[in-house]
Amino acid sequence: MNTRELAKIDLNLLISLQVLLEEKSVSRAAERLFITQPAMSKTLSRLRALFGDPLFTRASHGMQPTPRALELELGLTRILGGISQLVTQNEFDPALSDAEVTIALSEYIGLALLPKLTERLQAQAPRLNIRIITRVENQLEQLALGKLDFAVHIKQARYGDEFRVAELGGSPPALLLRDGHPLCDTPSTPTMLNDYPVIRLYVSDWEQLEMRSISRLFEQSALPGQGSLEISHLMTAMEILRNTDYYMPAPAYLTQSETNSKGITALPLPWEDDATLDYVLVAHQRTENSPLHNWLWEQITCTIRDLRPTQPNKLRQRVTARR
Template identity: 40%
Template sequence: MASNRLNQIDIKLLQALQVLIEEGSVTRAAERLHITQPAMSKTLQKLRDTFNDPLFTRTGQGLIPTPKTQQLSLRLPELLHQLYELVSEEGFNPAESRDRFRIATAEMISFTFFSPLVQSLFPIAPNMQIIESTLGESYLEDLASGKLDFTVHLTTSCPDGFHATPLASATAGCMMREDHPLSGSPQISMEEYLHYPHVRVYFSRMTLNDVGFVDQLLANIGKRRHIMFETTHANTAIDILRNTDCLMVGSSFSTTPDPASFGICERPFPPEIDFPELQFALIQHERTLNSPAHNWLKQQIVKSATNHMLRTPVQPFKN
């Protein structure tokens, strides 16, 4: 039974295995653990009995790991680190952290969100690992199960068992290529806005009924735009804008700190479209609320978002 196998595991054996993997030599492993070579050989035999595998083969170049050991080497460092944190009385130390965090975002904000965050983490937590994934339909279930640690979403309200930390708010406007026929207009009329085809960048659960904000506002006044292309990839949408007369709802922070570098400009919506301010939040499950590592990273994310995502206004009209 699995429980009987677990009873055979000695943490010191796992530590010894990690040292053997790193050193590739019984002699050097013994020296590093401050034990005799015969004692190290006995430890290796215990490890072989525990895992029912030779673990290493001896060659002139040292110990060569078996496939079983290669598999163990991928998981063992993280496991030992987690066990250390479990029994450690010290607080979270980002400089030594090898924690792995999975964060899901809408692709439209990935560039602006992750690049500044990783830049800020690199000097203070160089061994931490951030894994990005695309925000999907099951993000709440994934947060609850541990498949995700955080998500960034256009909402500040959560169901029971989840917690939202406000990150940033930003205005939105009508995006288009710089030489678009409407780019010279300080104010776009509703007729002009609806005359051109549109690109829509979609992400899961973007609104309660999964209809874009502007489409809801248009429906409220009996209007409808023609969405020629829909995508989850912001870069694809930007490329289409650069090469067509399509329009897109967006904010400069969702593409690049400098939209003009992509040949894109932003203009205010027609007066009839009272577009709400975009409110972004960091969402987590309650299981991580008391985790020192998660709380530390949350602080860094809030700081990064405040510095790089907060309140990007629509660009003023220039002749």
Template identity: 30%
Template sequence: MHQMNDLRRIDLNLLVILDALLSEQHVTRAAERLHLSQPAVSHALARLRDLLGDPLLVRAGASLVPTSRALELMAPLAEALAQVQSLLAPNAFDPATTQRTFRLAMSDYGAAIVLPGLIRSLRSEAPGIDLQISHASREGMLDGILNGDIDIAVGVFPEMPNELRSTLLFEEHYVCLVDRDSLPADATLDLPAYLARPHVLLEMRGSGTPEIERALTALHERRRVAVSLPHWNVAPQLISGTDLILTVASRGVRDIDEASLIVVPPPFHIPSFTFVLAWHQRRGGDQALNWLKQRIGEGIKR
């Protein structure tokens, strides 16, 4: 009876607001997400603090940081709300009529592979769905999912936090890109020739391409990096007319100028890697998000 009386004190709409606050960790963003005024969300937070006997969110600069009690509530609350939504409106999601914005994180390499097919699907099947694309390091993408700033991340994530889930999009391998005139037709790129040349290194905020460096370290070798940059699209253009080598994922050099550039296999073993789609487990009941994840997988540029 005591539990029933406690339940009667709670407006279930408050739980929806709490879920948004815990996800956004910002009153204004939560209000925008819920289409409510900022004072209304602030008032709801005050009621929730009183009902649950916990501050739930404490200010740290411009953001709100969840308390330990709030962190305990995040996953079960999101799961419960998803179950209620599914129970009350199992067929509520209609791609043709849904008006929604999703926040995706990916590199420009990922964007070139994912976005063309995805955008075509959205324009034909779900024209009311908008996308906001951001670019960050691997760690930054995962942090964005954890704190609710990102809905989906696509990329290479060797270490995945327990709260996140992922699905395989494709397996990728490395190739080397060199100037066609710098490699005689009857020559091969052996390891001494590879190490003798200067290299272009693609990296984002220090994450680099550790798979290549680890493979060289296993051979007790090092390469000289002449140019380090975070831009996938421009990197192949740096190779033409030079002695530089670019070692990258094979899908990143599909559209090269074959008159001046040539793709050859690396002269040493570099393990292949998996390219995945990642999201937070608390979003498992989000029908629109699940639909979007499926469309991403179906639209991958093979």
């Protein structure tokens, strides 16, 4: 495409040509375009110079288009219609959308969110393509670069003004370990944790978290002589917990599913800490005028709202029962 040549053309001239072809009269075309007749005559002169053709000749009933004008008319309506469609925002229909949306979503968050969200999307937008990335660092930067459309993660300490953030709720942190683990028989202390290996469930950008309890556990796991395993596969981590003396700091809500948490016990953190792991939905301002993204934002927040009534009480009961 020769953009340099296009830049020399006043596209308003093409609109004027379209109106002249429809009206076949300089005066009537001027009325439609809200300009004077002399101004319209001047525009016609510019059109004749642009196309190197008279375009119209005088006739007893208005103006008669030349063969060149009729040739231009064939493509002009289509071109102007395409430009109009390009700048006009069509009403979004989720049932017809086959767009792809990329979401950063850790597996332990997806375990609660995705089953209900995909059920909702299947009913309303069956052709939509959702791409879930479970392990990605620098999520705010990735959102700004357009490599992510949404991120659902543990709340960070700071978000710039260019980010849209919605609170999704929270869960108390807990220590997950197998039923019958030695730590189950006596109140655990931070020092006692050093005697057992730890599973570090992947948390993106954990050093930027607003709540420091999980960061504190991560820092402890680096002590000499204490084994550790970092993993992003939740189901694998839960299976390791069932069969070893590893423990894992994680959101307490993971124990709400009897199937996934069978044989797993949730203990409170071994220090006084009433904080919760707060979760947020984040998007960049570049998508704020996108009907698709605004619709999907609503679907995610509504799904969380529907889940919320039964989650917090059950989770806290599981954690506080052993206090």
